[in-house]
Amino acid sequence: MAIDVERPEGRPTERSRVIRVRDGRARELPDDLAAEEPLEIRLRGESVAVTMRTPGHDAELGVGFLVTEGIVRPADVAAVRECRSEEGDGGVVDVALRPGAVATGGWQRNFYATSSCGVCGKASIEAVRVATAPVADGPRVELSTLEALPDRLRKAQRVFDRTGGLHGAGLFTPDGRLELLREDVGRHNAVDKVVGRSALGGRLPLAERLLLVSGRTSFEIVQKAVVAGIPIVAAVSAPSSLAVRLAREANMTLVGFLRPGGFNVYAGAERVEGLARA
DSSP states (O other), X not given: OOOEEEOOOOOSEEEEEEEEEETTEEEEEEEEEEOOEEEEEEETTEEEEEEEEOSSOHHXXXXXXXXXXXSXXXXXXXXXXXXXXXXXXXXXXXXXXXXXXXXXXXXXXXXXXXXXXXXXXHHHHHHHOOOOOOOOOOOOEEHHHHHHHXXXXXXXXXXXXXXXXXXXXXXXXXXXXXXXXXXXXSHHHHHHHHHHHHHHTTOOSOTTOEXXXXXXXXXXXXXXXXXXXXXXXXXXXXXXXXXXXXXXXXXXXXXXXXXXXXXXXXXXXXXXXXXXXX
């Protein structure tokens, strides 16, 4: 039996402006970002979880989450309703069950819940955002110093050398010296380890440091850096749309696709020394 799905439009990409640096020359160009937004998953109108995702196939995501968590059986799903806020800041998936079907007991958790689908975007994004002040102006960093960071991080990843399967997060001084490295199968965990070590050492906020992460930069990575007071975050891959938005709001410099010979600056280009406009 087919499942009824109400599906609004959701865009998997967002258009933005980026400062692209190649061989020391900077040009402002349009760029496509992978969209990232919060999605609230509900069961019969009751909030179960808020997760970050790229818009698209939200009904499948919601049902898949409930099924893989053992909360509902696939045969019990009757309908899925999706909605979005007028501002486009997030969405809701509400899963309905067939008459007589019940969810597994004990699944209720202390997740954020909203009652109105019309405000789901703002409510959901606030559910995953940690309230904190913008980062301090912090240091400036030379273009050549930035370009050298990925090799320094990679050479220090000893566990990666043995396994080939770990993400790295490195804390650097403005002159490019690696102070702290942590590795984990999850890039978010690696960042948490860096922040946790710094917190245990009484060093927060890290207002004079740079954070480099392997892989892409998500909203969670930027948020963790903001909470830790880190003014410059760089990554060897792309940021998401929500990561860029948060970095701009938080007075942070956000760099992506960092490698020898070039990188993209998505926010806070004023902290990068030596940019020559093409």
